[in-house]
Amino acid sequence: MRRHTRRWPAAIHHDGREYLTTAQAARVLGVRPATLYAYVSRGQLTSVRIDGLRGSLFAVAEIEAFARRTERRPPAGVVERIRTELTLLERDELYYRGRRAVDLAWQMDVTEVAGLLWDSPWPETRWGAPEVTAAPRGVDTIRAVVDALGANDALRHDTARAVVSAAAAGIIDTVVEVLPLRGPAPPDDGTLARRLWPRLSPMAGTPTRVAMLNAALILLADHDLSSGAVAARVAASARGSIYAVVSAGLGAFDGPLHGGAAQAAQDFLRELHRSTDDPATAVSSSSQLPGCGHVVYRDHDPRAEALFSALEEEGMPAGLRAVLDAVHAEATRRSLPVTSDLALAALAVRYRMGDDAAMTMFALARIVGWVAHALEEYAETPLRFRPEGVYVGVRPS
Numbered sequence: 001m002r003r004h005t006r007r008w009p010a011a012i013h014h015d016g017r018e019y020l021t022t023a024q025a026a027r028v029l030g031v032r033p034a035t036l037y038a039y040v041s042r043g044q045l046t047s048v049r050i051d052g053l054r055g056s057l058f059a060v061a062e063i064e065a066f067a068r069r070t071e072r073r074p075p076a077g078v079v080e081r082i083r084t085e086l087t088l089l090e091r092d093e094l095y096y097r098g099r100r101a102v103d104l105a106w107q108m109d110v111t112e113v114a115g116l117l118w119d120s121p122w123p124e125t126r127w128g129a130p131e132v133t134a135a136p137r138g139v140d141t142i143r144a145v146v147d148a149l150g151a152n153d154a155l156r157h158d159t160a161r162a163v164v165s166a167a168a169a170g171i172i173d174t175v176v177e178v179l180p181l182r183g184p185a186p187p188d189d190g191t192l193a194r195r196l197w198p199r200l201s202p203m204a205g206t207p208t209r210v211a212m213l214n215a216a217l218i219l220l221a222d223h224d225l226s227s228g229a230v231a232a233r234v235a236a237s238a239r240g241s242i243y244a245v246v247s248a249g250l251g252a253f254d255g256p257l258h259g260g261a262a263q264a265a266q267d268f269l270r271e272l273h274r275s276t277d278d279p280a281t282a283v284s285s286s287s288q289l290p291g292c293g294h295v296v297y298r299d300h301d302p303r304a305e306a307l308f309s310a311l312e313e314e315g316m317p318a319g320l321r322a323v324l325d326a327v328h329a330e331a332t333r334r335s336l337p338v339t340s341d342l343a344l345a346a347l348a349v350r351y352r353m354g355d356d357a358a359m360t361m362f363a364l365a366r367i368v369g370w371v372a373h374a375l376e377e378y379a380e381t382p383l384r385f386r387p388e389g390v391y392v393g394v395r396p397s
Contacts, residue, residue, distance in 0.1 A: 018392045020057065020392070021057060022056050022058070025063050027388070029063065029067055045063070060392050084224070084373070085097060086224075086373065086376065087224045089224050092299050094223070094303065096113065096117060097117065101218065105214075108218065109191055110214050111191070113218045114168075115165075118161070118168070118375055122169055123169045134178055134179060138179060138360030139254055139359060142171075142250065143247065145171060146243050146250070147243070149167070149170060150247075153243070156241040157241050161375055168246075172192070175364060181198050182198060182353075182354065183202045183205065196217075196364070197209065200354060202352060208314055212310045212311070212347065213347075215306065216347060216365065219303040220340060220362050220365035221366065221369050222372060223369070224296075227258055228250075228252040228259075228369075229369060229370060230252070231251060231252035232246070232249040233377045233385070234248065235248035235249075236373070236374035237383055238382065242374055253363055253366060261290065262340075262344050262358040265339075265344070266345035266348050268345070269323060272323045279323040279325075279326040280326040283323075283327055283330045289327065289330060289334065291338060291341040291342025292330075292331040292336040292338050292339065294337055300337050303340040303343065304339050304340050304342060307340070307344070307347065311347065311350060320350060327342065348361075
């Protein structure tokens with residue numbers, strides 16, 4: 001019986017291009033070496049041999065181009081192998097621990113959903129606000145509260161579930177107390193959303209409006225392994241305190257591609273609402289549509305649909321409706337789903353909220369998810385996020 005031998009490409013002299021080893025190329029693509037060789041046999045990739053170096057090599061440029069052609073979502077390396085029981089994204093639907101988030105949004109209080117995700121009930125204890133001055137942006141106020149509370153918590157490095165949950169509830173509760181009032185002071189015994197409403201809007205916090213805010217906080221609480229959740233898990237893996245975890249999440253969140261997307265949508269919507277009598281023309285001529293298009297959702301964002309439906313039931317001023325209709329029509333023409341960023345922006349503009357309200361709501365909601373991810377990560381082997389870099393620089397002589 002004839003023994004099978006692998007046919008290697010002929011060795012070449014180094015041509016000055018950057019190359020990856022088989023192991024490195026497989027790691028970049030997130031596949032096994034055997035799968036990599038299958039790509040070669042099908043003519044999808046090219047391997048070479050270079051004089052003086054062992055094994056097959058792959059051009060960096062070719063591997064990167066192949067990755068761009070084949071990926072549906074940005075490659076995440078080790079992140080794709082994180083096991084989680086928290087959030088499922090499937091068929092343009094969002095689930096928390098197997099329960100549909102859109103249903104929970106109208107059935108539960110956000111503190112109950114926090115308890116569901118944390119697997120620990122929301123503590124009954126209330127916290128007084130520390131000596132923190134509200135910053136111009138809500139996100140910066142949150143960061144200041146996290147720093148102040150963390151610096152004075154003797155149990156900050158205790159990772160017991162009950163201790164972490166209590167500290168997390170303290171962060172969220174205190175942020176609500178520190179944010180400046182824009183409307184009449186709420187009752188001290190109100191729900192989280194009821195106490196938050198006048199910190200965002202000068203308009204009356206009716207039961208319908210508070211329920212809508214509560215729903216928004218639930219729908220934005222978590223979204224699987226977003227960049228903020230990954231940053232939070234890395235901090236938790238290094239056994240950073242829950243305050244460090246939230247700070248890490250905020251670091252990834254506070255940029256134009258994450259939390260800043262909600263800010264861009266609010267700025268875009270507010271400007272259209274204020275300055276144009278022909279929103280359809282203004283929107284169609286815009287090169288960008290903030291709040292439209294998503295890396296996960298291909299057809300529709302269930303969070304956006306739920307919030308827009310609630311806004312319609314409450315009633316929409318004619319001018320804002322015309323703007324939103326124009327954005328929806330243009331998004332459809334460009335085959336882009338409208339997202340929760342646009343829904344938060346619509347909520348902010350509809351109720352005359354502060355200039356950064358959409359991003360503030362988003363950040364406050366997402367703390368719930370970051371804490372849930374941290375609690376999962378505290379149960380894992382520490383320091384597991386140590387991927388090997390794929391070196392493409394100058395080789396030592």
